[in-house]
Amino acid sequence: PAISGCFMMLRREVLEHTGGFDERFFMYCEDIDLCHRINEAGFNIWYVPTTQIIHYKGESTKKNNVDYVVTFNKALYQFFEKYYAGGSLFIFRWLIVAGIITRGVVIYARNFLRENFPLILDTIILNAMVMGSFILRLSLKDGFLWENYFHQYWVINLISTLIFWGAAYYAEVYPHHRLSIQGIIKANLWTFLLLASLTFFLKQFAFSRMVVLIAAFISPLAMIAWRSLLKRRYQGDGSVWGRDLFSKPTILVGDAGSVATLYRKIREKRDFSYDLLGVVTVNAGDGELEKLQIPVLGDLENLDQLILMHRARQVIFSSELLSYEKILRTMSQMGMPQLEYKIAPSNQEVMIGKSSIERLDDYPLVDVEYAIGKPFNRVSKRVTDVLLALPMWLVLLPLAGPFLLARVRKLAAWEIFDRRGKAMVLWRDPARRLRHPLNLFLLIGAVLRGKLSLVGAPMLGIATGFSPSNYWYQPGLTGLVQINRRKILAPDDLEKYHLFYLKNQSLLLDGEILLKSVFVRQPAS
Template sequence: MPKVSIIIVSFNVRSYLVSAIDSILKSNYSNYEIIVVDNNSYDNTVDIVSDKYPKVNIISNDENVGFGKAVNQGAKIASGDYFLILNPDTIIEEDMINDLIEYIESNKNIGMVGPKILNSDGSLQLSCKRSFPTIKTALPKIFGLDKLFPKSKWMGRYNLTYLDPDDNHIVDAISGSCMLIKEGVFRKINGFDERFFMFGEDIDICLRVWKENYQIHYYPKTKIIHYKGKSVNIAPYDSKRAFYHAMDLYVDKHYSSTLGVLSKFFIHLGIRLNKFLSTVSDKKSMIISLILDSIFITGAFVFAIDFRFGNFTPILSSQGFVPFIYVALWVSVYAMLNLYSRYILSYSRAFIGTVLGFLVAVLFTYFFNQFAYSRLVIITAFAIITFLIPGWRVFTRYLISRGYLGVISQSKSLLFSRKTIIAGSDEEGIRIAENILKRFDTGLDIIGYVDKRYPKSEEKLPIPFIGIFKEIRQLINTHKVNEVIFSSSALKNKEILDFMDSTRDLRLTYRMVPNEQDILLGKSNIEDIGGIPFINIEYNIFHKLHRFSKRIFDIIISVFVIILFAPLIIWFFILGKAIKIDFWGENAEIISSRIFDTKIKFLKDIPLLFNVLLGKISLVGSSLIDTKNANPHILCKPGITGLDRIRNIKVGPDTRKAAEHYYIQNQNLKLDIEIIIKTLING
């Protein structure tokens, strides 16, 4: 059995690295060594890996020397017959190393081989098989034609999208995230070119392998997950600039002697064009939101002017200055609230910005009364803008939560929670569910468990068991599932990757919880799902401003609903449908109230609004615990609804207490409104 040296370069991705090493340790291939080269991480990577994995060889650099040079450092102390160059943000199948070794040894002409690589959503990572960049292969990619015509041999040439991803292929290059290379070949070509700090080094080494008359193969019978670019995302330098510098370096190195001046000019021009288009693409969310807001504000004023005057004279007489000036005023206010940068989909900021924009517009017309055609125009436009600007953001969040749009930022809104199942109902799966149930800031709505087989008993499960893997497509459609969390102890890595590969068309988000850790590994981030610290926490709900605004909100809503349903309330009391109840309040106070004898939950709770008016309870607060139970020592006023009511499962005392702590720490009107809406939706 040949020895394999697994070389991993790490930079501030400790949690991903630990998960990668754990997946290697599950491998059915026994003759290997692991070498981790750390590029001066500041997340305590070296100490954690040293303590947890004493057999792992660690090289700790005093600075970030780049990927290629770090791999070469690892290769100098490697003793294997093969080098497996592996990124730290990967998870391998148990039989991947064995399968790659068997395949590369079956053909002496193969110098390097790579597996099928999946993104965290189960889709194919296109870089796992590709052609060398030339004018002919790069142009369709630069202009996006490869996405429009992926099956075209010319259009899809760069990423070889016209080839069947489930068949073996001889390819120009494979991804540097996972490549198995013969030790002799690696040393013959002197390893990686250390001038490539980051990016381009994998294409370069592949070309040099080919120049030594060795083939490179793509072998999809085994798979890995690659979370892609985790070190890049937190690198303290311009990664985009590093990428295009690497492309220039690659062209100058390999094409300077074979191409004419004009050809090289057009290649470098193409690189600059690709950089420009990439920059525009990175800003597309900001650009789209700015355009949509401008269109809606313009449309609101055009409608309001036509509604008021029956013609467009104000627009024509001002030569378009109206409504342009109002668009500029509102958009400027939104920009000051970071609505086109950090908070693109914040509907609460959009609402606040709309109100502030209205005030600015009123002030503008006061000082420049030549543009004050009518108060009705401003008010009408304001009403439309109030609906449309926050409205399209709410709708977009809904589409994202249902998987119809790509994620701009991972939604953690209570209103737009992501329906989630946990794959694996073992002890680790139970621990994962219990931790998530105690957290209300994850944006996850846990539906239930799925597993390979039905459990012997469901009594210990904190959430329902909804089915087995054979029924997964039906379960996902029935429960409208958006996300799957895998228990790494219940399933083999191969089972997880096969599951992801077979359901990639369902637009799911897949997350993994490394064994006995309190984190979710996913494409966008590492998310903590451990316990919530309660020491030295500032409680929002006890601030005078929050208490005042909450009280005013309670009074307005309760008065409105009581007036609206007054005939029904009187009728129910006449019929004797009011039932007396007693429940615990703050400081062991016993609160008496009435509820209606009806199966309709909303109507049932309406009499409680009188207690809200009296200030005994709130619309949103702690749980209503019957005095037949022991005093729960609630931390704030009980509420008609609360965090524990927004989930369609029974919650225990620990989860209820966690909900209270989260609520009093984070209470604000936006959170109260989201809880009320979510309660009404859930019935």
Template sequence: MSDNVSSHAETVLVPSTDEVDVSVVIVNYNVSDFLAQALRSIFQSDQSLKVEVLVVDNNSIDGSVDMVRDQFPQVHLIANTENTGFGSANNQAIRIARGRHILILNPDTIIQEDTLKTMVRFMDEHPDAGALGCQILNPDGTFAPESRRSFPTPKIAFYRMIGLGRLFPSSPRFGKYNLTYLPRDQASEVDALSGSCMMVRRKALFGANEEGGSGLFDEDFFMYGEDLDLCFRIQEAGWKVWYTPETWIIHYKGESTKKGEIRYVKLFYGAMLLFIEKHMNGSQSSILTSMLRAGIMVRAGMSVIMNGIRRALPPFMDFAAVYLSVATLGTLRWIQTDISSSTLFFLTTALAYPIATVLGIAIGGGYRNPNLHRIGPALSGVIGGFFFVASLSYFVQDIAFSRWVVGLSLPVSFVFLAIWRGIIYRRRRGPRRAVLVGNAPEASRLARLLAGHPRPPFTLLGYVSDDSPLKADTLCLGRTSHLRDLVRLRGFDDIVFAAQDVSNQSIFSVMRSLEDLSVQFRMLHEGQEHVIGKSSISQVSVGSLKSEFTEVVHLRSSLAKTVFERSLSLVLLPLLPFIWLISRMFAPESNARNAAFMLLHTPLVLIGKAHLIGCRKEDVEWIPASWNIDKGLFPVTNTMRTKELNRDEIVRAYWYYVTHQGYSLDLDIILASFRND
């Protein structure tokens, strides 16, 4: 039996000599929870039939295989070590299935208790039926039109593409693609069914004497179109395809495949093109192929337009927020002084402020995808806009305006930029997420280094390895072949290669296979405490900086630090009453309440009596005077992930701040102070 299984699979079979009525075949791919739900619905169905269940797992990374083994030991499991595609995986199970009927079922479905019995009875009552489908319901209970379909001839496809099928669903001419003109509760002979739930007679596939049938799924179809092609060949072999409304299933649709991805568009329309080239000849094939290619171009164009809109939205929102803030304050100033408004103000000062702000945010990288939610670049941009307008009005007297309006525009604009970011990105992903390609020792070493870093470049969530077992430890996420799914499903930003564990050939192979994903590749060499990226070297441990203590570095000037701290204090000044109210919401001894209390002391920073960022009182004697670090409201050590710090670790943390200090790091220290450990 195992000879019929792909060499890339691990097979677990439950032997039996009993005759089987139905073999349920499920191909699973990263939908463990849905698969468990589907299996439960199968085993809870009518027990009058003899049923076997075969699950083919296409190299999932979500624990599907272990779930089936642990919770459903009666299932015949085929665990592939690579994604062989929908058709190929189904064929693996069909070849060893023993049922006189085979139910092709998606893992993200739920069947009724009588579904198997009803469909078998229909097949027995219609000996000419080679395939049978039933009602498919969407998760909201509506009827899914793909329950029954016609083949996409040029005329049918044209009516669908231009929307006539949707406008006139009851028309036998325009509604033929999904047969919407037929009552949903009417049994009918159709062209094609959905592969999410399709019962096929074994004889229709293999013939009366294991020959002369339609054959199995065409494995040239990777993910879509296989069901259409199989239905076509079943009818060519002399059988009929039927739809019955007597039972139904729920289909959650595409839980393991994101339909918004370009890859989905290519696979779906590529499958349609393959079907046309295979089964339609002459002018029909040429016309429909051209139509489908045009449809692909339209979809690709729409994707480009939508991506452009998404990229333009953040700077547009910033521009609008700052412009409205400045214009509103200017208008209020005119009302207060009883002076008529000036068109020149709206065309110069009010316009220059948001333009300079947006440019400042862009220069600071605030519109790059990982940074869209961060308020640091927004604050830097608003401060830049303030100084630009203040300088411009100083040199060009004709556009000089109230200092009250220009100054107050800074905190008001920043508040609105922070508010819209908080609303839009309230579910932001947080720090960059990384996975290491290598073995457990290097993964543990990197995790330890990152834990002691004041500002780690990423958070290591685990590792993948072809040498370690999946259950070696909690950090192990799977094998190297799982990387694409890990990036797509778990949102990894960085892939770190442990050079001592992975050959260069393997590294290049992985990088090429994932080049279409938005992910950064980094290298961690043996014994090193930094990772090398495309255009940067990131320290993963402050310990690696110890040897650099004696080196000359360019420190941020005291003036630049003072300007930033006082500007930030000016922004916070009108917000202090709200900060006080919010602070009362936190637990009395919590880090968040202590940090909020420190913010209430920012007026001391404004008048030069205190520093915003600095060191703890007890650390002053350890820090060289040349580092220019004084006591501050928010110590640098607040960023450390552990409270058990020795003198050496503390000194290295301050040295890291000295060599990396900037506006963004200062803001990170303040925000880290609110963290409740």
């Protein structure tokens, strides 16, 4: 017999006699393998049903993750291979491997559909409406033939889909506001305005202006309809579609007293679409939360791990004992732009940069987020880096080429901190300033490779001994901190510049920083 998933106790001599744990079964099936060898060695295994423990199944690699499926089933196959493969047929072994792969694909598809169901449904609706409009338009004219559609007009569906995805992510319909009717109207408006403008420039679109008009009217109505339907069906903590899809798994963060009050307020508002997972505290609270039967998940230092473990999509901070600087620093150090963040202020003061307020009686929840974390901003920043860095690199090529040939053996590896605070290697000529054409050429090459950005955090060398804060954005050739270095007199000033850039990053701000960096001398590194 084997006691899989149980708390095991055994004598030291038994463990030494059987050779201990087999490292091939790290995390999974190590207990089954050990029990098998204990049985073979002639020892007895006793199961004691009167004991109790708490066992979090699958937490080593997360039960709903593809990694869990692959790792767990791989361990099972290794156990089979170790003890039984020698007497089994080749085809039987391959059937087991095929089963592992199939189950992994199914789990991945299920998780993908769960996370992206609104996007997939909206995309299907958009394409169905565009195609339906074509069928209607062509049927009224010369008759509709599928051959003609796939030969000439399929590209319209492709372009419509790409424009819609870009508009929807820019409007933050995905992943944050998937049930937002206002957001989906904006996304459709931008999509069909761009499609309508294309009818004047592309010949194949000129025939489809009526198609665009019909689809522009029907598509948003259909997307609004399914959102309205599900919002009416959804009540508090119950949903026919599952709580994790449209309610937001939420963690509250703060001191014991304030999060207890906030937890109660949210629970009392039954139609609020929050799935409260529990609270993360900044102090022990002397068991106050446990007495109120409020689940305590952990402390603030482990917030990022708790978010991953419980698959949270929203974090609400109580600012009773947490300063705004501490909250923003925590957000930046976690580096999780897919999350939604809110602040429940301790008073009625308005936070600078807030986008909206949701009121829970006397508790206003203030939305707070980083502009640099928005998917559109990240993509546009990377595209801008490439578009600007490539011509700069080509211009510097003839200037830096002779120096590169002459000094190639003099180049040295330069270790700096990346946005996660880990070591990243760049190349430079240590005998020359960073603004020398050779070093600029090498650094701009790093921008093209995605290691650096034109505008970003200061490039801190590891050899300097400074310990950086993880500010969640890439080092850059210049940046807001760099051009204001002379104004920074204290660590708090440095933090404020970092947080301002994280909160307000945009292409216009990056452009302004680039222009100012031309006229502001930066400290040599």
